Amino acid sequence: PDILMNPVRAFLLLLPTLIAGDVWPTPNFLSSSSSSSSCLNAEISAPDASDRLNKIMARYNFTSPGCTDGFDSVNLIISDPSYALNQDTDYAYNISANISGTASVITITSKTIYGAAYGLETLNQLTDADSHSVPSSIDVVDSPSYNHRGFMIDTGRRFVPLSTIFKNIDAMAMNKLNVLHLHFADWCRYAIESDSFPSLTSSLVGDQAGHYTKQDVRDMIEYANDRGIRVIPEVDLPGHSTWGFPLKTSGDLKYCTATNPPSLLDDADGKTEATLKTIISEVIELFGEEELFHIGADEISTLDGEGCTIENIAGIETKIFQHIVDSERTPVCWEEGYYKSGGAEGFEGEAVINAWNAGPRPNDIIADGFDAIESMSDNFYLNNKPSWSAVWYDISSTPSSAESSKSPTFRGGEVSMWTDNYCYALQCGAFGPDQNVPVGAALYPPSMDDQFTSSFMGMVWPKAAIAAGAFWNYYELTDDDLKTKIEGVANRLKEAAIDACPNDCDCDELTRCGDSYIN
Numbered sequence: 001p002d003i004l005m006n007p008v009r010a011f012l013l014l015l016p017t018l019i020a021g022d023v024w025p026t027p028n029f030l031s032s033s034s035s036s037s038s039c040l041n042a043e044i045s046a047p048d049a050s051d052r053l054n055k056i057m058a059r060y061n062f063t064s065p066g067c068t069d070g071f072d073s074v075n076l077i078i079s080d081p082s083y084a085l086n087q088d089t090d091y092a093y094n095i096s097a098n099i100s101g102t103a104s105v106i107t108i109t110s111k112t113i114y115g116a117a118y119g120l121e122t123l124n125q126l127t128d129a130d131s132h133s134v135p136s137s138i139d140v141v142d143s144p145s146y147n148h149r150g151f152m153i154d155t156g157r158r159f160v161p162l163s164t165i166f167k168n169i170d171a172m173a174m175n176k177l178n179v180l181h182l183h184f185a186d187w188c189r190y191a192i193e194s195d196s197f198p199s200l201t202s203s204l205v206g207d208q209a210g211h212y213t214k215q216d217v218r219d220m221i222e223y224a225n226d227r228g229i230r231v232i233p234e235v236d237l238p239g240h241s242t243w244g245f246p247l248k249t250s251g252d253l254k255y256c257t258a259t260n261p262p263s264l265l266d267d268a269d270g271k272t273e274a275t276l277k278t279i280i281s282e283v284i285e286l287f288g289e290e291e292l293f294h295i296g297a298d299e300i301s302t303l304d305g306e307g308c309t310i311e312n313i314a315g316i317e318t319k320i321f322q323h324i325v326d327s328e329r330t331p332v333c334w335e336e337g338y339y340k341s342g343g344a345e346g347f348e349g350e351a352v353i354n355a356w357n358a359g360p361r362p363n364d365i366i367a368d369g370f371d372a373i374e375s376m377s378d379n380f381y382l383n384n385k386p387s388w389s390a391v392w393y394d395i396s397s398t399p400s401s402a403e404s405s406k407s408p409t410f411r412g413g414e415v416s417m418w419t420d421n422y423c424y425a426l427q428c429g430a431f432g433p434d435q436n437v438p439v440g441a442a443l444y445p446p447s448m449d450d451q452f453t454s455s456f457m458g459m460v461w462p463k464a465a466i467a468a469g470a471f472w473n474y475y476e477l478t479d480d481d482l483k484t485k486i487e488g489v490a491n492r493l494k495e496a497a498i499d500a501c502p503n504d505c506d507c508d509e510l511t512r513c514g515d516s517y518i519n
Contacts, residue, residue: 022125022484022485022488023122023125023126024125024175024465024468024469024485024486024488024489025144025175025176025468025469025471025472025473026469026472026473026475026485027122027140027141027142027473028141028142028143028473029139029140029141029142030138030139030140030142031137031138031139031140032126032135032137032138032139033135033136033137033138036099036135036136036137037128037131037133037134037135037136038069038070038071038099038133038134038135038136039064039066039067039068039069039070039071039131039132039133040062040064040067040070040071040106040127040132040133040134041062041063041064041065041066041067041068041070041071041072041132042062042063042071042072042073042074042106043062043063043072043073043074044057044060044062044074044076044120045073045074045075045076046075046076046077046078046116048081049076050081050083050113052083052113052225052226053076053078053081053113053116055226056113056116056117056120056226056227057076057120059120060120060121060123060124062074062123062124062127064132066132067132067133070099070104070133071097071099071104071105071106071134072104072105073104073105073106074105074106074107074108074120074123075105075106075107075108076108076110076116076119076120077107077108077109077110078109078110078111078112078113078115078116079110079111080111080112081113082112082113083113083225085114085225085228085229085230085289086230086289086291087147087148087291087409087411088147089112089114089147089178089228090110090111090112090114090115090143091112091114091115091118091143091144091147091176091178091228092110092111092115092142092143092144093108093109093110093115093116093118093119093122093140093142093143094108094109094110094119094140094141094142095107095108095109095119095122095123095138095139095140096109096138096139096140097134097135097136097137097138097139098136098137098138099136099137106123106134106138108120108123113228114178114228117173117227117228118142118176118228119140119142121173121174121176122140122142123138125492126138129495142473144176144471144472144473145396145412145471145472145473145474146395146410146411146412146413146471146472147178147411147412148178148179148373148411148412148413148414149176149177149178149179149412149413149414149468149471149472150177150178150179150180150181150232150373150412150413150414150415151168151172151177151179151180151181151414151415151416151417151460151464151467152181152182152183152234152375152414152415152416152417153165153168153180153181153182153183153417154183154186154416154417154418154419154420155182155183155184155189155191155419156183156184156185156186156187156188156189156190156191156234156236156240156243157186157187157188157189157418157419157420157422157423157427157428158188158419158422158423158440158443158444158452159188159189159191159209159210159211159446160419160456161210161449161453162212162216162219162220163453164449164453164456164457165180165220166220166223167453167457167497167498167499168180168457168460169220169223169224169227169229170227170496170498171460171461171464171465171493171496171498171500172227172229172464172468173227173228173229174465174492174493174496174498175464175465175468175469175489176468176472177229177415177464177468177471178228178229178230179229179230179231179232179414180224180229180230180231180232181232181234181294181414181416182220182231182232182233182234183234183236183294183296184212184233184234184235185234185235185236185237185240185241185243185244186236186240186243187240187242187243187261187423187427187428187429187430188208188242188243188423188427188428189201189204189208189210189211189243189428190211190235190243190244191210191211191212192211192212192214192217192283192286193211193212193213193214194279194282195214195282196278196279196282197246197247197252197275197278197279199246199247199249199250200243200244200246200247202246203246207424207444207445207446209446210446214286217286217287218286221287221288221290230290230292231287231290232287232290232292232293232294232332233283233286233287233290233293233294234293234294234295234296234332235279235280235283235294235295235296236295236296236297236298237264237276237295237296237297237316237317237320238263238264238265238266238297238300238308238313238316238317239261239263239264239296239297239298239299239300239301240261240296240298240299241253241255241262241263241264242261242262242428242430244264244275247275251271252271252275253271253272253275253276254267254271254272256301256303256306256307256308257306258303258305258306259301259303260430260431260432261301261427261430261431262301262430263300263301263302263303263308263313264276264308264316265306265307265308265312265316266312266313266315266316266319267307272316273316273319273320276316276320276323277319277320277323280293280295280320280323280324280327281323281327284324284327284329290329291329291330292329292330292332292352293324293327293329293330293331293332294331294332294333294354295317295320295321295324295331295332295333295337296333296334296337297317297333297334297336297337297341297343297344298333298334298335298336298337298356299336300313300336300340300341310340310341310342313341313343314341314342314343314345315343316343317333317337317341317343317344318343318344318345318346321333321343321344321347321351325347325350330350330351330352330371331344331347331350331351331352332351332352332353332354332373333351333352333353333354334353334354334356335353335354335355335356335357335359335360335365337353338351338353338365338368338370339359339360344370347370348368348369348370348408349369349370349408351370351371352370352371352372352373352411353365353368353370353371353372353373354372354373354375354414355372355373355374355375355376356375356376356377356381356416357377358378361374362374362395362410363410365408366408366409366410369408370408371408371409371410371411372408372409372410372411373411373412373413373414374395374410374412374413374414375413375414375415375416376393376395377416378390379391379393379467380393380413380414380415380416380467381416381417381418382415382416382417382459382460382463382464383416383417383418383419383420383421383459385459385508386463388463388466388479388482388483388486389479389482391415391463391466391467391470392466392469392470392474392477392482393467393470393474394470394474395412395413395470395471395474396410396474412471413467413470413471415463415464415467415468417456417459417460417464419456420438421438421439421440421509422438422440422441422443422444422452422455422509423438423441423444424437424438424441424444424445425437425438425441426438439508439509439510440452440455440509440510442510442518443455443509443510443517443518451517451518453499454499454512454517455507455508455509455510455512455517457498457499457500457501458499458500458501458507458508458512459501459507459508459509460500461490461493461498461499461500461501462486462489462490462493462500462501463501465486465489465490465493466482466486469485486503487503490502490503491503
C-alpha cells in the first residue's frame, strides 16, 4: 500500500490513484491501495443517531445506483454522542475499509459526532466524483495538532451579510476549521441588535445599514455548531470603539475625543463600566455556552489631557476582564491588553492572549502564564494579501525567548479577514477628515452586497484553507507541491458553490482575474 505518515515531503507522489484530489487537511496517517478501487454505493448509519448527527450524515451522499459490487455501507461508531463544543472537544477519527470476500463496509470510528463529521469529509474527498469509487483499501488515523483552528471575520467595519457568513461556515467545515471568531463591534458599527441599547443598531441606516438580529445570531450559531464550529464574540474596547457613539449621545458611554481616534473613558461615575457590563452580559447570554469572550484591547490611544491615561485604559480592561470571569467565561484580548496597557495583569491562568503583531509570540505568552492563540498578521491577515507560501506557516516555529516551567496551553491559530479596505472612509471617519479613501470603498454600501461578497470570498478562499491545513497538520511542502494540493482544494470549493478565487489568477478588493466588480 501507499502510506502517509506526518511529516512526509513526497505526499503527492504517494497517492497516484486518488484522482478526486489530495485529502485536505493532510491526515496524520493515510494508507490506501494504489492499484485498485471499488465503487461506493452506501448508506450512512449510526446507532441511536441524534438530530445533530442526522444533519451531519444528511450532508453527505455516497449512493450510486449503478454500483452493485463495491462498498455498500458506511458505519459510524461514536463513543460519546454529546453535542458539547469547547476547547477540549475531540475531533480525532479513524477510517477503515478493505474489500475482501463478503466484507464491504467502511467504518469511521470517533469519540464525538464532530470527529465522525471530519471522517465523512475525508471519505468524501477520497471519493472520485466521476466513477464514484474509492481505493479498495483505506486506513486513516487522524487528529489535529491544535484544537483551536479559527477564522476571524470582521463585520464591525463593512457589514458581512448573514448569507455570506453561512457560505464561509460551509467552507470552514470542508477544511476542518472549528472556530468562527465574530469581530462584530469596531469603528463602523455594533453589528448585533441590543435589547438593552436599541440605538446601537437603529442608528445604522442608509449606506451605514447592516446588522444581525438576535435570531440571525442564533441561526448562525446553530448552523456553525451543526458543523462542529464554535462561534466566539468580540466587542472591541476601549479603542476601536466608535461603535458605541450612539451611547455617547445618550450619556451611557464616556469617551476621550480631543484627538482621533476616540477611546472609551473609565469615568469616575462608573457609567462606561456599567454600560459595558450590561452589553457584555447580553452578548454572553446570546452566545449560550461558548467559553471565550474577546474584548479586543488592541491599538489603544492614550489621551492624558482627558483622562484616558494608560492607567485608566488598564482599569476599564481589568474591570471587564473580571466581569467576564465572574460570568464564568474566559476573557480573550489581543496582545496589547497585557503587553501594552497591562489590563490583563492578574488574570494569568484565567485569560487568553491573542498574538498578532511583531511582538510576543505564543511561547512568550505561555511563559507569562496565559493561554495563547496565534494570528500572526504577516502570515494570516488575508486582507494584507499574503502569498500562499506565507500562509503555509508552522505556528509552532514562531521565535520566542520564553523560558518557563509554567504550563498554560497553546490553543492554536486563527486566519483573519479584516474589512478596513472596504470602509467608505479611513476606519469610517474615526481618524478624522481628509484621510485617504480605502481602495474598496465603492463596495461599502449595502446596495453592493453581492459584489462585496464575491470580493470577500475571493480574498479569503482558498487561502484560508491553506491556514486550515497548517493548523491541522503542518509539514514541509515545496511551493509547487503546495500549489498542486491547493488547486484540488479550490476545485472542491467551486463544486460546493463557494465563490473562491480561481487557481490561475489574482483576486483583490475590486477585481477578480482582472475583471472589475464595479460596472
